[in-house]
Amino acid sequence: MQFQTVIVTVILILVVIAALLVIASGVWVATALLRAIARPKTDPNSNSRTERRMDGRQQPDDSPHPRNLHKAGRSL
Amino acid sequence: MNPALSAIVVFAYLAALVFVALRARVARDFDDFSVARRTLPLALIFGSIAATYVGPGFSIGFVGRGFQTGFLFLCAGSAYAVQNILVGLLVAPRLRELKNCCTLGDAIGQKYGWSAQIIAGIISLGLCTGFSAVMIKAGGVVLTDTFGLPPWLSVSLIAVITTSYTAFGGLRASVITDAFHFALFAALLPIVLICAMFFHLKGGPSTFFNEAVAATSYGLKSTSPIQLAGLAVSFLLGETLIPPYANLALASRTSKVSKSGFIIAGIFSIVWFAVMTATGVTARGIVPSNTPEDHVLIELIRTLMPVGGYSLLLVALISIVLSSLDSLLNAGAIVFTEDIIKPLTSLSDRTALLIGRRATVLIAAVAAVSAIWIQSIIDGLLICYGIWAPAILPALIIGLWVRRPRPLAGILSMGVGTITALLFGFVLPASKQIPGIIPALGAALAAYLIGHRFGKIKAGA
Numbered sequence: 001m002q003f004q005t006v007i008v009t010v011i012l013i014l015v016v017i018a019a020l021l022v023i024a025s026g027v028w029v030a031t032a033l034l035r036a037i038a039r040p041k042t043d044p045n046s047n048s049r050t051e052r053r054m055d056g057r058q059q060p061d062d063s064p065h066p067r068n069l070h071k072a073g074r075s076l
Numbered sequence: 077m078n079p080a081l082s083a084i085v086v087f088a089y090l091a092a093l094v095f096v097a098l099r100a101r102v103a104r105d106f107d108d109f110s111v112a113r114r115t116l117p118l119a120l121i122f123g124s125i126a127a128t129y130v131g132p133g134f135s136i137g138f139v140g141r142g143f144q145t146g147f148l149f150l151c152a153g154s155a156y157a158v159q160n161i162l163v164g165l166l167v168a169p170r171l172r173e174l175k176n177c178c179t180l181g182d183a184i185g186q187k188y189g190w191s192a193q194i195i196a197g198i199i200s201l202g203l204c205t206g207f208s209a210v211m212i213k214a215g216g217v218v219l220t221d222t223f224g225l226p227p228w229l230s231v232s233l234i235a236v237i238t239t240s241y242t243a244f245g246g247l248r249a250s251v252i253t254d255a256f257h258f259a260l261f262a263a264l265l266p267i268v269l270i271c272a273m274f275f276h277l278k279g280g281p282s283t284f285f286n287e288a289v290a291a292t293s294y295g296l297k298s299t300s301p302i303q304l305a306g307l308a309v310s311f312l313l314g315e316t317l318i319p320p321y322a323n324l325a326l327a328s329r330t331s332k333v334s335k336s337g338f339i340i341a342g343i344f345s346i347v348w349f350a351v352m353t354a355t356g357v358t359a360r361g362i363v364p365s366n367t368p369e370d371h372v373l374i375e376l377i378r379t380l381m382p383v384g385g386y387s388l389l390l391v392a393l394i395s396i397v398l399s400s401l402d403s404l405l406n407a408g409a410i411v412f413t414e415d416i417i418k419p420l421t422s423l424s425d426r427t428a429l430l431i432g433r434r435a436t437v438l439i440a441a442v443a444a445v446s447a448i449w450i451q452s453i454i455d456g457l458l459i460c461y462g463i464w465a466p467a468i469l470p471a472l473i474i475g476l477w478v479r480r481p482r483p484l485a486g487i488l489s490m491g492v493g494t495i496t497a498l499l500f501g502f503v504l505p506a507s508k509q510i511p512g513i514i515p516a517l518g519a520a521l522a523a524y525l526i527g528h529r530f531g532k533i534k535a536g537a
Binding site for chain 2: 007008009011012014015016018019020021022023025026027028029030031032033036037
């Protein structure tokens with residue numbers, strides 16, 4: 001009987017932790033969503049530059065792809 | 077239930093959805109439409125992956141299975157978590173590192189040539205359309221059951237709402253609205269479990285324990301080991317890197333974000349399955365034992381919640397459907413443009429964007445028409461799962477790891493995998509005991525090895 005009480009308690013704790021983790025994940029994603037939609041609307045290029053500054057490091061894709069070479073050529 | 081209050085809650089939800097979709101802004105070029113300029117951060121990548129895989133099967137379906145077989149399905153479902161973690165560790169970063177790559181077909185094209193890319197594109201497009209039809213059907217069922225609308229009207233509403241923001245906003249709109257949907261159902265559905273277990277279940281956690289033991293024992297007795305193995309394989313491979321997930325892997329900011337997004341989504345899936353199966357087990361002490369599996373969650377919510385709460389939960393169920401549907405429509409449109417049209421003809425960026433938008437509408441229309449004839453949501457999903465893994469995965473995964481893949485190997489593997497899966501899915505119904513995914517995967521691997529042995533290396537490789 002004591003063993004069953006321990007198991008019931010453990011299950012109870014696990015279920016509550018799982019439910020709280022799901023809710024916490026929802027809050028994390030909601031925060032990211034609010035940040036994404038609150039960002040002022042600018043032209044797409046300035047938008048991605050802002051993100052790069054916020055990210056604080058160089059992006060691996062900064063070099064132009066072959067498909068975008070004609071666009072890169074204009075700015076070079 | 078008060079229909080007026082339900083209608084107000086649903087309209088408030090739709091207004092919020094439209095606001096969020098408008099803030100996501102219109103895609104300006106095909107790069108924006110297909111990979112959102114590769115600027116998506118970790119939280120949004122994770123939210124979108126989780127919102128896409130948590131469809132009707134992983135919510136309503138899991139609650140129903142928990143109700144019938146206890147925590148047995150949680151064990152089978154853990155294979156799904158393993159799959160996501162393995163994809164995060166081994167495949168997603170490699171995919172993200174490929175240059176000039178918008179789709180899985182692009183990756184396959186880079187490894188095996190343009191003809192393999194077109195074959196991969198046709199398979200991916202068929203799968204996205206099939207999955208979309210199942211999702212539209214599921215959303216239609218929720219609307220019809222709640223408001224008493226005719227099925228054709230419910231199906232049309234679901235298709236039109238989702239298509240409107242996906243066609244204009246592309247991947248960014250899909251990801252942003254996925255985050256909105258995810259936040260909504262992740263906050264609401266666990267509350268059902270907590271309310272049910274602590275306030276409505278007579279005997280509380282102690283009864284929960286007894287119900288869990290009884291249901292899981294019944295599940296173990298009524299499921300053969302081969303069926304369990306088949307389930308585990310389906311969870312492990314059936315949805316691996318389907319086009320919406322592949323697009324997210326390619327659209328993340330860095331390969332590290334891509335890797336972490338899949339790993340966190342894998343860990344989250346276990347927690348989610350635990351909450352859903354526990355909700356099903358709890359429902360055993362609350363709803364009548366003869367309630368059909370697919371109605372357990374709705375019946376539980378109807379019993380527990382006041383009218384406003386019921387409407388809110390209804391909105392959460394619609395969110396679950398829409399978040400999967402928008403990703404599938406967007407992925408199908410990108411695949412059509414990038415893998416089927418682009419290899420055949422040269423397109424300007426503006427034309428590609430226009431084709432992508434029109435393809436979104438066309439796929440939604442075909443899926444909506446097909447949805448009316450779909451008999452069972454789960455059967456529809458299982459057919460799609462059974463085809464995808466053998467058709468694409470051997471060629472894709474081996475191609476990413478082998479130094480000089482042979483085009484013949486990729487084409488043979490995709491062709492043989494697809495045909496074998498279709499044979500086991502439609503022509504050989506007597507083979508239900510052995511899930512078709514296992515022999516089809518074996519055939520695809522064997523075909524790959526034969527093609528690798530006898531094929532020539534791609535020119536220029």
